[in-house]
Amino acid sequence: MSVKISNKGEVLYCSISGEIDHHSAGSIRKAIDDAANSAMPNLLVLDFAGVTFMDSSGIGLVMGRYRNISKQGGKVHISNPSPYIHKLMHISGIERIATMDPVREEESYR
Amino acid sequence: MQVKNKFSLSFPALSANEGFARGAVAAFAAGLDPTLEEINDIKTSVSEAVTNCIVHAYKSGVGQVYIYCEIIEDDVVKIRIKDKGCGIPDIKQAMEPLYSTIGGERAGLGFAVMQSFSDKIRVSSKVGKGTTVTIYKKIMPRYRING
Ligand SMILES: Nc1ncnc2c1ncn2[C@@H]1O[C@H](COP(=O)(O)OP(=O)(O)OP(=O)(O)O)[C@@H](O)[C@H]1O
Ligand SMILES: [Mg+2]
Numbered sequence: 001m002s003v004k005i006s007n008k009g010e011v012l013y014c015s016i017s018g019e020i021d022h023h024s025a026g027s028i029r030k031a032i033d034d035a036a037n038s039a040m041p042n043l044l045v046l047d048f049a050g051v052t053f054m055d056s057s058g059i060g061l062v063m064g065r066y067r068n069i070s071k072q073g074g075k076v077h078i079s080n081p082s083p084y085i086h087k088l089m090h091i092s093g094i095e096r097i098a099t100m101d102p103v104r105e106e107e108s109y110r
Numbered sequence: 111m112q113v114k115n116k117f118s119l120s121f122p123a124l125s126a127n128e129g130f131a132r133g134a135v136a137a138f139a140a141g142l143d144p145t146l147e148e149i150n151d152i153k154t155s156v157s158e159a160v161t162n163c164i165v166h167a168y169k170s171g172v173g174q175v176y177i178y179c180e181i182i183e184d185d186v187v188k189i190r191i192k193d194k195g196c197g198i199p200d201i202k203q204a205m206e207p208l209y210s211t212i213g214g215e216r217a218g219l220g221f222a223v224m225q226s227f228s229d230k231i232r233v234s235s236k237v238g239k240g241t242t243v244t245i246y247k248k249i250m251p252r253y254r255i256n257g
Contacts, residue, residue: 055158
């Protein structure tokens with residue numbers, strides 16, 4: 001599991017790779033929050049392109065980051081969800097609090 | 111009900127074992143030639159149930175988590191995930207989406223995810239005795255052109 005973070009103007013870009021579960025979520029959360037607290041971005045982009053597994057701990061991670069960043073007036077965007085991650089995000093109703101890229105069609109199941 | 115194959119394992123309720131637990135069940139189910147989607151569904155459901163044992167069941171000390179997995183008729187994978195922890199006082203309420211007794215970084219969606227990623231789940235629990243979640247997932251037969 002790793003998080004690559006880059007800051008472009010008002011946008012904080014966090015590229016997560018590996019598995020997001022209850023075991024790994026704590027250190028991912030800390031990496032993102034440390035960067036967001038110093039950068040104070042208007043937009044937090046969470047890039048899921050490198051995420052190979054996720055459960056509801058990943059949904060909690062997005063919800064928690066939304067709660068923090070919206071206090072500073074910022075927004076959250078979910079980018080590059082695989083079909084599987086898109087399905088998980090969708091059933092959680094995440095679109096009410098964050099924008100999300102459409103599912104990566106070329107990799108859709110079956 | 112005819113059991114075609116089975117395995118069981120138990121491990122201490124440590125978060126480091128979450129990946130191992132879902133990986134073990136996925137590897138066992140791989141014998142039925144599941145699709146990537148079916149494997150992901152199984153891994154996610156197992157991860158939710160096992161994480162619940164680790165996060166919620168044992169308030170003091172580290173208890174054990176038990177997994178009993180069977181392949182039953184019609185290529186159904188039946189996975190029982192059990193703890194001997196605090197139990198759930200109101201199962202119906204616990205299963206409601208967004209309900210969580212912890213909140214914070216927990217979304218309260220574990221049971222909702224298990225329900226939509228498997229064919230059927232059954233929850234039995236007794237306060238002070240523990241909780242058992244049973245997950246059923248049918249692996250569809252696959253017909254391929256050119257084998
Ligand atoms: N094995 C268990 N032992 C005791 N209580 C449990 C167990 N599993 C679930 N619960 C109770 O049921 C509630 C709902 O569980 P659910 O998995 O849906 O949400 P959560 O674990 O709180 O959050 P999330 O799974 O989204 O991280 C929990 O908050 C907890 O109170
Ligand atoms: Mg849970």
